[in-house]
Amino acid sequence: MTPSAPRLEIEHLTCAFDGQQVVRNVSLSVGAGDVLCLLGPSGCGKSTTLRAIAGVESPQSGKIRIDGTEVLGPTTFVPPEKRGVGLIFQDFALFPHLSVADNIAFGLKGTKAAKRDRVRELLDRVRMGRYIDAWPHELSGGEQQRVALARAVAPRPQVMLMDEPFSGLDNRLRDGIRDETLSVLKEEGTAVLLVTHEPEEAMRMADEIALMRRGDIVQMGAPYNIYNNPADRAAAAFFSDINVIEGEVNGALTDTPFGQFLAPGVPDGTEVDIVIRPQHVRIDFDRAGRGPNPTPQDGTPARAVVTRSRFIGKESLVEFRLDAGGVMSATVPSVFLPKPGTPMWLAIRRDRCFVFPRQ
Numbered sequence: 001m002t003p004s005a006p007r008l009e010i011e012h013l014t015c016a017f018d019g020q021q022v023v024r025n026v027s028l029s030v031g032a033g034d035v036l037c038l039l040g041p042s043g044c045g046k047s048t049t050l051r052a053i054a055g056v057e058s059p060q061s062g063k064i065r066i067d068g069t070e071v072l073g074p075t076t077f078v079p080p081e082k083r084g085v086g087l088i089f090q091d092f093a094l095f096p097h098l099s100v101a102d103n104i105a106f107g108l109k110g111t112k113a114a115k116r117d118r119v120r121e122l123l124d125r126v127r128m129g130r131y132i133d134a135w136p137h138e139l140s141g142g143e144q145q146r147v148a149l150a151r152a153v154a155p156r157p158q159v160m161l162m163d164e165p166f167s168g169l170d171n172r173l174r175d176g177i178r179d180e181t182l183s184v185l186k187e188e189g190t191a192v193l194l195v196t197h198e199p200e201e202a203m204r205m206a207d208e209i210a211l212m213r214r215g216d217i218v219q220m221g222a223p224y225n226i227y228n229n230p231a232d233r234a235a236a237a238f239f240s241d242i243n244v245i246e247g248e249v250n251g252a253l254t255d256t257p258f259g260q261f262l263a264p265g266v267p268d269g270t271e272v273d274i275v276i277r278p279q280h281v282r283i284d285f286d287r288a289g290r291g292p293n294p295t296p297q298d299g300t301p302a303r304a305v306v307t308r309s310r311f312i313g314k315e316s317l318v319e320f321r322l323d324a325g326g327v328m329s330a331t332v333p334s335v336f337l338p339k340p341g342t343p344m345w346l347a348i349r350r351d352r353c354f355v356f357p358r359q
C-alpha cells in the first residue's frame with residue numbers, strides 16, 4: 001500500500017434495525033493524521049456507523065478496510081478486538097479498580113519496562129504525569145478524559161473512533177481538552193472518526209465534515225466549504241440561524257424586497273428560498289426615509305423596523321420586521337442595541353446568500 005492510502009475506508013455501508021435502514025450507502029475515507037467528523041442531528045445514524053466500524057454492529061451490506069485490510073465485506077467479518085481500532089466515548093469508563101498507570105497499560109504488549117515508558121510518555125503528553133499512581137475516582141472529569149485519551153492511544157491504533165467524547169465536560173475545560181486530544185492524535189498519525197451533533201465542535205476539530213441526515217450523508221467537505229456552500233436550506237440552518245426570503249422564479253430571476261436574485265437553471269414558476277445568515281445582513285441608518293443606494297454587491301436595500309435587540313456576548317442580535325412583510329435578524333459585532341420601532345435599512349451580501357428550490 002502507498003503511504004498516502006487512507007487508513008480507514010468505508011464503501012456503501014448500510015445498516016438496518018427491524019428492516020428499517022438507519023445508515024444508507026455511506027462511503028467515506030480518512031487518511032493518517034486526519035479527522036473526519038460525522039455531524040448530524042440526534043438519530044441520524046452517526047453512532048450506528050461508528051459501531052459498525054468498531055465491529056459491534058453487523059451491517060446489512062458494505063465494505064470496511066483498515067490500513068488496506070478488509071475487516072468487513074461480503075465474506076469477511078474481523079472481530080472488534082482484531083481491527084486495530086481505538087474507542088473514546090463520552091463516559092470515559094476507566095477501570096475503577098486499576099491505577100491510572102495500569103488503566104493505560106491495560107491493552108499494551110511488551111516488557112514491563114517498555115509498557116511503563118509508553119505510559120509515562122503519554123501521561124506527560126496529556127499533562128497528567130504526576131497522576132501516574134492515582135486512582136480514577138481521585139480525578140476530575142477532565143483529568144479522567146485525558147487518561148482515557150492516553151489509554152485509547154497507547155496501543156497505537158490505526159483508527160480512533162470517538163463518539164461525543166467531550167459532551168460530558170464543562171465549557172471551560174472542553175476547548176483545552178479538544179485541542180490537546182487533536183494534537184496527540186495528529187502526532188500519532190491516527191485516522192480519527194469523530195461523532196458529534198455540535199457544528200462548532202465539528203468545525204473546530206475536523207479536516208473534513210460528513211453531514212448526515214436520516215441515514216444519508218448529504219454533504220461532505222472541509223468545514224469552510226460546508227459552511228460557505230451548503231447543499232440545501234437544512235444544511236445551512238444546521239450551522240447557524242438563517243434568514244429565509246421566499247420567492248418564485250421568473251426568467252431565471254426572483255423578485256424580492258431586496259431586488260432581483262439570480263436563479264440560474266431553475267425553471268419558471270419554481271418556488272425558491274433565498275437563505276442568508278444573520279452576520280451577512282448589512283444594516284444602515286434611515287436618513288429622512290431614504291436608505292443607501294443599491295450596489296452590485298449588496299443589491300437593493302429594504303426598509304425595516306427594529307422589533308428587538310439583544311447583546312449575546314461578542315455580538316448583538318437585532319430583529320426586524322420588513323415594511324414589505326416578513327422578519328429578518330442581523331448580528332452586529334460588539335454592542336449595538338437600537339430601540340424597538342427604530343427604522344433602518346437592510347441589505348443582503350449577494351456573495352453570501354444561497355438560492356435553493358423549496359423542498
Ligand SMILES: Nc1ncnc2c1ncn2[C@@H]1O[C@H](COP(=O)(O)OP(=O)(O)OP(=O)(O)O)[C@@H](O)[C@H]1O
Binds near residue numbers: 042
Ligand atoms: N440497537 C438498536 N435497535 C433498534 N434501533 C436502533 C438501535 N440502535 C439505534 N437504533 C435506531 O437507529 C437510528 C440511528 O441511531 P444512532 O444512534 O446511530 O443515531 P445518532 O445519530 O448517533 O444519534 P445520537 O446523537 O442521538 O446518538 C435511530 O432511529 C435509533 O433509534
